[in-house]
Amino acid sequence: MAAVKSDIEIARAATKKPIAEIGARLNIPSDALLPYGHDKAKIGADFLKSLGDRPDGKLILVTAINPTPAGEGKTTTTVGLGDGLNRIGKKAMICVREPSLGPCFGVKGGAAGGGYAQVVPMEDINLHFTGDFHAITSAHNLLSAMIDNHIYWGNELDIDTRRVSWRRVMDMNDRALREIVNSLGGVKNGFPREGGFDITVASEVMAILCLAEDLADLERRLGDIVVAYRFDRSPVFARDLKADKAMAVLLKDAMQPNLVQTLENNPAFVHGGPFANIAHGCNSVIATKAALKLADFVVTEAGFGADLGAEKFFDIKCRKAGLKPAAAVIVATIRALKMNGGxxxxDLGAEDVAALTRGCANLGRHIANVRKFGVPVVVAINHFISDTDAEVAAIKDYVSHSGAEAILCRHWAEGSAGIEELSRKVVELADSGVADFKPIYGDDLPLMDKIEAVATKIYHAGEVTAEKAVREQLKAWEDAGYGNLPVCIAKTQYSFSTDPNLRGVPEGHVVHVREVRLSAGAGFIVAITGEIMTMPGLPKAPAAERIFLNDDGLIEGLF
Structure with missing residues (x-):
């Protein structure tokens, strides 16, 4: 039996086409491309503006069951489906997020798809790419520096240093920086105060870039960021510090979508990357909207399971951007469902239909949840070599009794040839016109009620609790005019509950909101639950230990 090639070996052997040729397939003129080498480019702002009057294609969301160590392959399926749609003669492209260095060197080791369903150049996309994340980090920390500088030079805005809410960021997992004291060392270094770091993908600047419609909207949103409060409790905005315009300058190029290609030379936008368990977990609005003008079908993904990624995609991104998805694909693997079954x-290599059937309850809940948004669903069974015919039949039977269809997909091993059946089903659903998208809660609902709506309707919680201070803070934001914002719940990705160890379909659990943060520029309220951290830590054996340059100077260990 021939050895199975690693993802990076497959990507390195790819025959890539010049990026201008990929752009030409979308009728993007060469002068609208800003090349980064031969295989990636940004799309010029003037060309993006020219797309406004074109009709929109159909938007397809790829989401998944709750992730497990067994893997689900959501990005791989997103890429494979884009290739599959092109294979059956549809003009399609994909829109996915840029990977963060933190997870790449932590657990994931990369996030550009897998097997024969990848976006390339894989190494570049997983590492520095076109510098977007560095620009976001710099813009965020410029604002941080200007806050402390303003306080140092007399604090004209009367900022209460105990109530500076703007932290610093870096694109790496580093638990040592979660809570710090800055400005130590005497008078010359300023006034000491407590601070901390979040990971860049949790930055409000990341969320703003991914939700802004254009540069003018970007600058307005940056100015709306609340960075601190005065002694009289009134908010201090980024524009009060005159930081918003300089931040926009740093983000000018990062705002432009990145065009790359799949292994099968189909077009892909890879742009933006907010975390799904901390932030809203979707690629940029500007990339998605551009893709809808350039292709008849656009396949995009939302992070982690549908309880997090899909909910936020629907309730935040689609609500704010006016997007109406035509269909959704829920990715599951037999291995992951068996883990959900105990x-x-x-032991996942052994056939266990009983455990699989128990675990299918997790999939069933995700199917029901997505339907609550008025979006039709199909299930993609991401094939593993250990899957047996009996297990495949069991999951298909379960999904059929849920009123949907499950389709076995072999895109990891076969590329687009292994996902034709799913591609045809997606076209059928999207063209049927049955989608009637609507968010799970209305804009006018009080903020705490919005949190409770998600927790009870999507997580199946029995109760939502919060300290008095949290409830008072939500009420104060409502009084300040922020009551119409959606909520972004920071929760573990591993469970419907806030306990990562509760797999399957927990019912009646308690969701405790321990902290809330206002993202006024992004346009949502963050509710932090459980033990979720906005600065993750590295695992005991991080992927970084296995990433290296070989004797030929080529990167190894990304996967």
Missing amino acids: VKKE
């Missing part, structure tokens, strides 16, 4: 990871 099987240990080391």
Whole structure:
């Protein structure tokens, strides 16, 4: 039996086409492309503006069951489906997020798809790419520096240093920086105060870039950021510090979508990357809207399971951007469903239809949840070599009784040839016109009620609790005019509950909101639950230990 090639080996062997040729397939003129080498480019702002009057294609969301160590392959399926739609003669492209260095060197080791369903150049996309994340980090920390500088030079805005809410960021997992004291060392270094770091993908600047419609909207949103409060409790905005315009300058190029290609030379936008368990987990609005003008079908993904990624995609991104998805694909693997049914990871290779059937309850809840948004659903069974015919039949039978269809997909091993059946089903659903998208809660609902709506309707919680201070803060934001904002719940991705160890379909659990943050520029309220951290830590054996340059100077260990 031939050895299975690693993702990076497959990507390195790809025959890539010049990026101008990929752009030409979308009728993007060469002068509208800003090349970064031969295989990636940004799309010029003037060309993006020219797309406004074109009709929109159909938007397809790829989401998943709750992730497990067994893997689900959501990005791989997104890429594979884009290739599959092109294979059956449709003009399609994909829109996915840029990977963060933190997870790449932490657990994931990369996030550009897998097998024969990848976006390339894989190494570039997983590492520095076109510098977007560095620009976001710099813009965020410019604002941080200007806050402390303003306080140092007399604090004309009367900022209460105990109530500076703007932290610093870096694109790396580093638990040591979660809570710090800055400005130590005497008078010359300023006034000491407590601070901390979040990971760049949790930055409000990241969320703003991914939700802004254009540069003017970007600058307005940056100015709306609340960075601190005065002694009289009134808010201090980024524009009060005169930081918003300089931040926009740093983000000018980062705002432009990145065009790359799949292994099968189909077009892909890879742009933006907010975390799904901390932020809203979707690629940029500007990339998605541009893709809808350039293609008849646009396949995009939302991070983690549908309880997080899909909910936020629907309730935040689609609500704010006026997007109406035509269909959704829920990715599941037999291995992951068996884990949800109680099987240990080391035992997943053995057939266990009973455990699989128990685990299918997790999939069933995600199907029902997505339907609550008025979006039709199909299930993609991401094939593993250990899957048996009996297990495949069991999951298909379960999904059929849920009123949907499950389709076995072999895109990891076969590329677009292995996902034709799913591609045809997606076209059928999207063209049927049955989608009637609507968010799960209305704009006018009080903020706490919005949190409770998500927790009860999507997580199936029995109760939502919060300290008096949290409830008072939400009420104060409502009084200040922020009551119409959607909520972005920061929760573990591993469970419907806030306990990562509760797999399957927990019912009646308690969701405790321990902290709330106002993202006035992004346009949502963040509710932090459980033990979720806005600065993750590295695992005991991080992926970084296995990433290196070989004797030929080529990168190894990304996967």
